[in-house]
Amino acid sequence: MNTTRISIIMPAYNEAAHLPALLDSIDVARARYAGDVEAIVADNGSTDATAAIARERGCVVAPVEKRAIAAARNGGAALATGEVLAFIDSDSRIHRETFNAIAQALARPDVIVGATGVVPSRWSAGIWTTWAVMTPMTWLAGVDAGVVFCRRADFHAVGGYDENLLCAEDVKFLFAMKKFGRTRGMRFHRPASVRAITSTRKFDKLGDWHFLLQMPVVGWRVLFNAKKNEEYVKRYWYEDR
Numbered sequence: 262m263n264t265t266r267i268s269i270i271m272p273a274y275n276e277a278a279h280l281p282a283l284l285d286s287i288d289v290a291r292a293r294y295a296g297d298v299e300a301i302v303a304d305n306g307s308t309d310a311t312a313a314i315a316r317e318r319g320c321v322v323a324p325v326e327k328r329a330i331a332a333a334r335n336g337g338a339a340l341a342t343g344e345v346l347a348f349i350d351s352d353s354r355i356h357r358e359t360f361n362a363i364a365q366a367l368a369r370p371d372v373i374v375g376a377t378g379v380v381p382s383r384w385s386a387g388i389w390t391t392w393a394v395m396t397p398m399t400w401l402a403g404v405d406a407g408v409v410f411c412r413r414a415d416f417h418a419v420g421g422y423d424e425n426l427l428c429a430e431d432v433k434f435l436f437a438m439k440k441f442g443r444t445r446g447m448r449f450h451r452p453a454s455v456r457a458i459t460s461t462r463k464f465d466k467l468g469d470w471h472f473l474l475q476m477p478v479v480g481w482r483v484l485f486n487a488k489k490n491e492e493y494v495k496r497y498w499y500e501d502r
Contacts, residue, residue: 263364264296266344272303275502276351277310283329284318285352294360303337328499331422331430338421343422347410354458355408362452363410373442375450379405379459387469404435407457411438427494
């Protein structure tokens with residue numbers, strides 16, 4: 262029976278509408294886990310009831326002023342007391358066996374970091390096609406999304422998330438962890454059958470085909486117009502609510 266203490270960190274900006282469902286799913290997973298689970302909401306300057314909801318539900322609230330998802334993740338990690346850190350976006354829901362799967366994975370000496378993967382909260386032709394395009398890319402890169410987890414000591418050894426990035430900080434973090442793990446003969450791990458459910462609110466707002474249609478434009482801007490791309494990233498990730 263594994264009793265590893267896990268700190269689950271939720272970066273949040275104006276997530277009052279979505280946070281309760283995530284916390285409900287955490288409660289279910291916590292009840293199925295023999296160890297202790299610490300829930301931390303990293304409040305990234307919310308102007309709604311996000312922080313109040315978190316406190317009412319017994320979460321630790323980490324106020325983070327710098328408007329960057331990476332800063333929010335790091336701010337939550339700074340308050341964590343668990344041996345294991347887990348990160349999940351606040352518009353998601355986790356699988357009921359998530360904490361058991363994480364503890365089992367990190368009990369293995371060959372695992373440095375892992376991610377559960379995700380499925381969308383609804384399907385459509387556009388969303389299915391997006392998943393069909395993106396999933397092989399994540400598998401080939403050896404990374405994934407959903408609940409990302411690692412040992413707290415290893416998190417600090419690589420310096421956490423890069424706060425200079427407004428997006429893709431999670432990908433860079435996983436690459437850094439994998440590189441660190443290779444020096445010790447350790448690898449990335451994807452647990453089976455505990456994928457998180459992620460919100461489709463971007464698709465709801467911008468259309469079910471928007472991601473595939475915009476990817477070529479984003480790629481062009483990354484190569485030839487970084488400032489324009491930064492403006493787009495801010496609109497897409499930071500100014501949508």
